[in-house]
Every structure is written in structure tokens, then in C-alpha cells.
Amino acid sequence: MARYILINSVRGVLTILAVSFIVFFLARLTGDPLDVLAPVDMSREDEQALREQWGLDKSLPEQYQSFIINALQGDFGPSFLYPTETAAGIIAGRLPASIRLGLVATVLVVTIGIPLGIFSAVKRGSLADRIAKGLALFGQSVPEFWLAIMLIWLIAVPWNFIPTSGIGSWSSYILPSFVIAIFGIAALLRLFRSAMLETLGSEYIKLARLKGVSEFLVIMKHALKPASIGPLTFFGGVAVRMLTGATVVEIVFSWPGVGLLAFEAANARDFPVVQALALFTATVIVVMNLLVDVTYTFLDPRVRLGQRSLA
Amino acid sequence: MPIGRLFSGSGREWATPSASRTTGPIEGRRRRFPWLRTRADKVPWIPIFIIVFLLLLPALLADVITVHDPLRGVLADRLTPPAWIEGGSWTYPLGTDKQGRDLLTRIIYGARISLAVASLTILVGASVGTTLGLLAGYFGGWIDRVVSWLIDTFLSLPIVLLALVIVAVIGPSFVTIVTIIAITMWAYFARQVRGDTLAAREAEYVARSKVAGSSAWRILLRHILPNIANTLIVLATLQVGVVILEESSLSFIGAGIPRPNPSWGVMVAGGRDQVLIAWWISLFPGLAILLVVLSLNLLGDWLRDFLDPKMRQRR
Numbered sequence: 001m002a003r004y005i006l007i008n009s010v011r012g013v014l015t016i017l018a019v020s021f022i023v024f025f026l027a028r029l030t031g032d033p034l035d036v037l038a039p040v041d042m043s044r045e046d047e048q049a050l051r052e053q054w055g056l057d058k059s060l061p062e063q064y065q066s067f068i069i070n071a072l073q074g075d076f077g078p079s080f081l082y083p084t085e086t087a088a089g090i091i092a093g094r095l096p097a098s099i100r101l102g103l104v105a106t107v108l109v110v111t112i113g114i115p116l117g118i119f120s121a122v123k124r125g126s127l128a129d130r131i132a133k134g135l136a137l138f139g140q141s142v143p144e145f146w147l148a149i150m151l152i153w154l155i156a157v158p159w160n161f162i163p164t165s166g167i168g169s170w171s172s173y174i175l176p177s178f179v180i181a182i183f184g185i186a187a188l189l190r191l192f193r194s195a196m197l198e199t200l201g202s203e204y205i206k207l208a209r210l211k212g213v214s215e216f217l218v219i220m221k222h223a224l225k226p227a228s229i230g231p232l233t234f235f236g237g238v239a240v241r242m243l244t245g246a247t248v249v250e251i252v253f254s255w256p257g258v259g260l261l262a263f264e265a266a267n268a269r270d271f272p273v274v275q276a277l278a279l280f281t282a283t284v285i286v287v288m289n290l291l292v293d294v295t296y297t298f299l300d301p302r303v304r305l306g307q308r309s310l311a
Numbered sequence: 312m313p314i315g316r317l318f319s320g321s322g323r324e325w326a327t328p329s330a331s332r333t334t335g336p337i338e339g340r341r342r343r344f345p346w347l348r349t350r351a352d353k354v355p356w357i358p359i360f361i362i363v364f365l366l367l368l369p370a371l372l373a374d375v376i377t378v379h380d381p382l383r384g385v386l387a388d389r390l391t392p393p394a395w396i397e398g399g400s401w402t403y404p405l406g407t408d409k410q411g412r413d414l415l416t417r418i419i420y421g422a423r424i425s426l427a428v429a430s431l432t433i434l435v436g437a438s439v440g441t442t443l444g445l446l447a448g449y450f451g452g453w454i455d456r457v458v459s460w461l462i463d464t465f466l467s468l469p470i471v472l473l474a475l476v477i478v479a480v481i482g483p484s485f486v487t488i489v490t491i492i493a494i495t496m497w498a499y500f501a502r503q504v505r506g507d508t509l510a511a512r513e514a515e516y517v518a519r520s521k522v523a524g525s526s527a528w529r530i531l532l533r534h535i536l537p538n539i540a541n542t543l544i545v546l547a548t549l550q551v552g553v554v555i556l557e558e559s560s561l562s563f564i565g566a567g568i569p570r571p572n573p574s575w576g577v578m579v580a581g582g583r584d585q586v587l588i589a590w591w592i593s594l595f596p597g598l599a600i601l602l603v604v605l606s607l608n609l610l611g612d613w614l615r616d617f618l619d620p621k622m623r624q625r626r
Binding site: 011014015016018019022023026137138140141142143144145146147149150152153157247248251252262263266267268269274277278281282285286289 | 460463464466467468469471472473475476477478479480552556559560563564566576579580582583586587590593594596597600601604605607608609
């Protein structure tokens, strides 16, 4: 088990390194940041000074090396766009808004997606099942940016107690969190439905029923526990998507989180911020995947015992 | 288990006492209400119809079936509402945008962009991904370790961020967006094919083929590839929808198809500021995305059930 975690951690670190490599060279090879940032009337000397200050006068491998060394200490340098602030500081300032929104969305996903999935499987073929399947299909297919605009038009504006943009009271969370959650709801609903159908058809469920275990206990205890393992591994991906992939939703609702920051920083070619964001995102994804892998191994007795007997 | 694997009627009928007697409640209900039959039974005609008439035909015949210019509008006719609303006219069935361009014309041309991006990225992604997946799954060892790591890495790329950076630096273009989407597309195919190949490698027919002296290439191309082709077709169908969503999202934030080209995402973005006075500008292109992607998902689900030999036997 320890060996398994170690191997996966090493792979994860390599993945983050690769992401840093791609983002760094992509950003540098496609243009000189000074083209965008330096004022047009800047003197040659000032430009040279700026270059040295940002380390842009060194060779690319040198720049990459110092980038990695500094990044390991959480130092991504000052933002090009706001030179008085560090890139890490800017991200840290924007992170709480995204995390709060992501948490609300996660709560929606769990409290809507999972119960609907279970219910849908238990009442298979019923009207409720078909409505749930329709909801899942809709959530999987709807473009989030469009749904956001339509909700602003149909809900936020007519009932003007819901804000159309920005972060404010609790009501400003309603629309953005719902739009972010809709995909996750659809995914978990489908996953739990099919996993429940699978376990409900198995031999030990028949045995439990024959033993006279109540239907409620059969569903909530005997079937739900094993059925949860598969979907949980996918929940990792869903959670990552909600924490990092909310860019489009944050843009539509002018939500001051890291998604909107990514949009602003990329458009301004603010490389320190963009690189820091890319590494942060990749790290979140890698750590999430690792956690999911470990949880999965831990939860599934077949995998867990198999691993132990090998070690 | 890929996200799509979900409604694949894999749940067997549960053994309630009544089910074991003669006909179960579900069987009985199925006879009375034909629409409750298993999904593999009925061809999804409505989704196919939508895909043909909203995506394929418009994409192929855009210049034949439209009368207006998709890029230049008549300023005097700007913000005309759809025909069935007061002030609308049948000259512009779905209305016009703020530059007086006919929305229906632009939606029809938009299908061409969606289809072009989807077919190119899936062609590239499927060929690269299938090749790497076959090699990794069949040979294992270091090839598998390298390919698996590449899959993980590319699926961890913050793709929206990358797209924003590339576009901020070299500008948006058709080639840029295809490249960006293809960068991750191959990994989905490689992951699927690797898993299927791993399973197929242990199959009896592979062992016998080896005994008969087939080369690794022959086994891969003549025996394993045809056997995993079904899941590839299903994945490709579902990925068309994923690509259309990705392309329109990136175009919406200005990191995809450049304006004024009529990508569906660009069109929704163009109507965003006018949604209160001219809702039709954003509504219709978004509806086109929703309907097409929904139909592709339904078709993909059906194909999976239909192509699965286990499901076919049960019919």
C-alpha cells in the first residue's frame, strides 16, 4: 500500500513538472511579454532594466530552472500586470471566492445527484426514473455559458432579488453554483443509478431479501455501500472540474475567483500569474486523483486485500 | 468505466418474489407500455433526425440553402425579432443580431464550423490515441508506463488556461482551436483503447493466434482492433458532442473561433449584452448546441447498447 502511494506520488510529481514545462515554454516561445507590457514610448535603457528585473534577459533553460526553484518555494515572482503584488498573492486573494462557490456546488451535486440516482435505480422504469434520466441527459449536454445567460434572463432579472453578477449575499451564489453543479449532478446521477442497478441484481442482495431484511435496509445498507465505490472515483473528477473548470461560469457572472483571474491574466499576458495558476490547477488535479486512487484501494476489499497479500 | 457507460441497461431485473413466478412487474409493464422496452430495441429516430437536419445537412449545404450573408448584415434591419413575434418578418425567420445579420443563416454556417472542428479533432485524436492505446495495452512494460503517464499528464492539463494563453499570444484561429482540443482528445481514446486491449490480450482468440504464429502487428490489427472497434465507435460519437461543447465554450470566451465567424459559441457571446432586449440572439444558437449534443449523447448510448453483443443476445 505504501509502495503504491509512493509510486503514484512520483508519477504525480512528474506530471506536474511536465505541465510546468509545457506551460512555461508555450508562454515564452509564443511571444515576448514586453511587447504587451512595456509602454510604447519606453526608452531602451528602461526596457533593458525591466528585462533584467523580470529575468527575461537570461536564456530560456536558465529562466525555466529559476522558475522551478522559485516555484517550489511558492514564489512565482511579481505579477506583470500588478507589479506591486506577487502572483501567488493574487491567486491566494482570489481563491476563497472560487472555493466557496465550488463547495456550494459540491453540496448541490451530492444532495441532488446521489439521492436521485439511488431513487431512479430503485424505481426503475417509473415516471420519476425517466424524469431523472432526462435531467441527467440535459446536464450532460447543456452548454454552461448559455445556461448561465438564460438563467440571468429568465430568473435573475424578472425576480430581481437574485443578483446577475458579482459576489454578495447568499443569493448571489444561487445561479452560479447551480450552473456549475448541473454537470456533476448529471454525472453522479448516472453513475449511482447504474451502480445501484448492478448491485441490486446481485446474489447477496437476493440473499438479504430472503433473510427478511427490510427493503429500506437492503437498499441503504447492503446495496448502497458497494455501489458507492465506483462513482466515488468519478466524483474526484467531478470535484476537480468544479474547482478548476468554472472559468466560463465565473466570466458570465463576473465572479471574482481564479477562473475569472485566469481569463484576465491570460489576456494581459501576465505570465507569472498564468504559470502559477496552471501549476496550481495541475497540482489540484494530481492530488485529487491520488486521493481517489488511495480511497478506492482502501474502500474496495478485493483491491485492498489483493494489495496486502502482494506486499 | 467511462462517464458514458451509465445507462447501459446493465442492471439485471431484480429478483423479487413476483418476478420469479411468471412475469415480473417490469416485464408486464413493458408489454403494456412499449416505450419502456430496452433501449437497444428502438432506433433513436428523433436524435438521428436532429443530427442530420441541424448538424450534417446545414454543414454540407450551408451556401446552397441560405440566402443571406453570414458575415455582413443589413444595419437597417438590426435586432429584428423572430418572425412569429410582433415586428418580425419571414425574411429573417429567427430574427437578426445587432449588426443586422440573419440568425438562421449564421446558425446554419455555425454547423459547418462545429462539424469541421469535431471531425478534425476526432480524426487526429482517435488515430493517435488508438495507436498508442493498442501498443500500451498489448506490449505492457515500459511502453505502457510511458503511455499511461502521458495520458495522465495530458488529462491534467488546464486546457482552458492553455487555450487562453495561446490565443492571447498568437491570436484565435481555426487551426489553434483544433490543435488545442486535439491535445487532450487523443488521451481519451488512448485510455479507452488501452483498457480494452488489456482485456482483449487475455482472450482465447489472441492466444490461439499466437500459437498459429501470427506476428504482434497482425494480432493487433486483424484481431484486437476489430474487436474493440465497437467501443471506439461509441466513444467517437460521444466525443463529437464533447468537442462541440468545448469548441463553443472556448469560442464564447474568445479563445476559439475568432469573431465575426458564426461559431455557435461566438453567437451566444454576441447576444450576451442584449439578452434583455433581444433574447433571440443568444437563445437560438445555444439551443442548437443543446439539441445537437443531446442527440449525440442519446445516439451514443443507443449505439453502445446496440453494439454490445450481450445486449443483442438478450433481445
